[in-house]
Amino acid sequence: MIDVPQAQIEWAHRYDGYQRLASSPEQVEELIRQGRRSFEARRRVPEWCGVDLLRGWAFYLVRADRHAGGGTLGEEWLAVLERVRTHPSSTAADRPPTLSSNSLVLPTSFSTVPKMHKDSAFLAAKQARWWEEHVAPVNAFADQIHDEIAEEWAHERGDDAPPVFVPFVDPDSGGVAARVLFLLESPAGPAALGSRMLSADNNDETAKNVWLGYQASEMPRTYGLHWNAVPWYVGDGKRNKGVTPAEVERGRVYLKGLLDLAPDIRVVLALGKPAQASIGPLDSELRARRIVVVKAPHPSPRLAATTRGKSLEEFNAAVAEAHKHVRATEGDELA
Known part of the structure; x- marks a missing residue:
C-alpha cells in the first residue's frame, strides 16, 4: 500500500473507462486481464499495452480501490503510471501528475x-x-x-x-x-x-x-x-x-x-x-x-x-x- 496523491486519483478518473474502453467494470477487467497477468508474472507492464489500455487500467485500479475501501494501490499502480508517463504515444494530457519532490x-x-x-x-x-x-x-x-x-x-x-x-x-x-x-x-x-x-x-x-x-x-x-x-x-x-x-x-x-x-x-x-x-x-x-x-x-x-x-x-x-x-x-x- 502507498499514499497516492489526490491529483493522481483525479487524473485516473478523468479517463472514463466506461465511455472510452468498455461499458462495465467486468468488461474493462476483461480487456486489461492479459496485461495484469503479465505484470503478475514479470513485475513489469508489457510493452504491447497502448495508451488507452493503460489509462483504462489506471481507471480500473482506482475504481476497484474505492470499492474495496482503499489501501489496495501499490506496485501495480506505480508501474502502470510510469508506463503511461514514458509511453512514446502519450501526450501531455495523458501523462499523470508528477510528484513534487x-x-x-x-x-x-x-x-x-x-x-x-x-x-x-x-x-x-x-x-x-x-x-x-x-x-x-x-x-x-x-x-x-x-x-x-x-x-x-x-x-x-x-x-x-x-x-x-x-x-x-x-x-x-x-x-x-x-x-x-x-x-x-x-x-x-x-x-x-x-x-x-x-x-x-x-x-x-x-x-x-x-x-x-x-x-x-x-x-x-x-x-x-x-x-x-x-x-x-x-x-x-x-x-x-x-x-x-x-x-x-x-x-x-x-x-x-x-x-x-x-x-x-x-x-x-x-x-x-x-x-x-x-x-x-x-x-x-x-x-x-x-x-x-x-x-x-x-x-x-x-x-x-x-x-x-x-x-x-x-x-x-x-x-x-x-x-x-x-x-x-x-x-x-x-x-
Missing part, C-alpha cells in the same frame, strides 16, 4: 559501514523497498530499458541473444528527488547479478570507494542517484567488458530519459571517460537545465592502484565539490 518521504536511516549488501537480511529489506514512491519511477524505467534492449538483442541475435540485466536504483538514494547524479560506465557484476541494484552498499571495492566518498564529503545519501552511461550489464558473469562508442550512444537516450525523471538534479558527476563521453553531447541541454558537470576519475580500485591513490583523491574532491555546489544552489533558491 517536496511531498516525497525519503529514507533517514542508512548503512554505517561499507559493503552492507553482503548481509542477506539487510539486502532483502532493501529489495522489498524497490517500489517506494521516490524510486519507483526510475525502477519502472529500468524495467522498460530491460524490455527494449532484450527485444533489440533478440532481433539481432535470435536464439543466441544473452540475458539482459538492468539493475534498479537503491531505495536509500534520492531517486527522483536526487540532486547529484553519479554517472559511471556500466553496471558491475555485484550490482547487475548480485544485489540487482546500483548502490554504494554493494559488496565490491568500487562501491566501497563511493560509500567512503559520501562519508568524506558528508553528502547525504538521498542527495545522490547512481546511473551508468550504458545501463545494462556488458560483462560475461566473471568480469565486466569495456563499453563501445555505439553502446554509449544508445545509453545516452536513456540518460536523457533519466534526467527527465529526476528534475532536481543539479550536478552530474561524470566518473571516467565513458561517462564523460556520454554526457558531452548534452552540454547545451544541461546548461539550459542549470546542471553543472563535474568530471573525475572512475572510483575503481584498479585505477586507484595504478595512480597510487591519486584517482581516489580526485574522486573524493569531486564529490565534495558537487555537495558544495548543491548547498550553494539551495541557498540561492531559499534566499
Whole structure:
C-alpha cells in the first residue's frame, strides 16, 4: 500500500473507462486481464499495452480501490503510471501528475559501514523497498530499458541473444528527488547479478570507494542517484567488458530519459571517460537545465592502484565539490 496523491486519483478518473474502453467494470477487467497477468508474472507492464489500455487500467485500479475501501494501490499502480508517463504515444494530457519532490518521504536511516549488501537480511529489506514512491519511477524505467534492449538483442541475435540485466536504483538514494547524479560506465557484476541494484552498499571495492566518498564529503545519501552511461550489464558473469562508442550512444537516450525523471538534479558527476563521453553531447541541454558537470576519475580500485591513490583523491574532491555546489544552489533558491 502507498499514499497516492489526490491529483493522481483525479487524473485516473478523468479517463472514463466506461465511455472510452468498455461499458462495465467486468468488461474493462476483461480487456486489461492479459496485461495484469503479465505484470503478475514479470513485475513489469508489457510493452504491447497502448495508451488507452493503460489509462483504462489506471481507471480500473482506482475504481476497484474505492470499492474495496482503499489501501489496495501499490506496485501495480506505480508501474502502470510510469508506463503511461514514458509511453512514446502519450501526450501531455495523458501523462499523470508528477510528484513534487517536496511531498516525497525519503529514507533517514542508512548503512554505517561499507559493503552492507553482503548481509542477506539487510539486502532483502532493501529489495522489498524497490517500489517506494521516490524510486519507483526510475525502477519502472529500468524495467522498460530491460524490455527494449532484450527485444533489440533478440532481433539481432535470435536464439543466441544473452540475458539482459538492468539493475534498479537503491531505495536509500534520492531517486527522483536526487540532486547529484553519479554517472559511471556500466553496471558491475555485484550490482547487475548480485544485489540487482546500483548502490554504494554493494559488496565490491568500487562501491566501497563511493560509500567512503559520501562519508568524506558528508553528502547525504538521498542527495545522490547512481546511473551508468550504458545501463545494462556488458560483462560475461566473471568480469565486466569495456563499453563501445555505439553502446554509449544508445545509453545516452536513456540518460536523457533519466534526467527527465529526476528534475532536481543539479550536478552530474561524470566518473571516467565513458561517462564523460556520454554526457558531452548534452552540454547545451544541461546548461539550459542549470546542471553543472563535474568530471573525475572512475572510483575503481584498479585505477586507484595504478595512480597510487591519486584517482581516489580526485574522486573524493569531486564529490565534495558537487555537495558544495548543491548547498550553494539551495541557498540561492531559499534566499
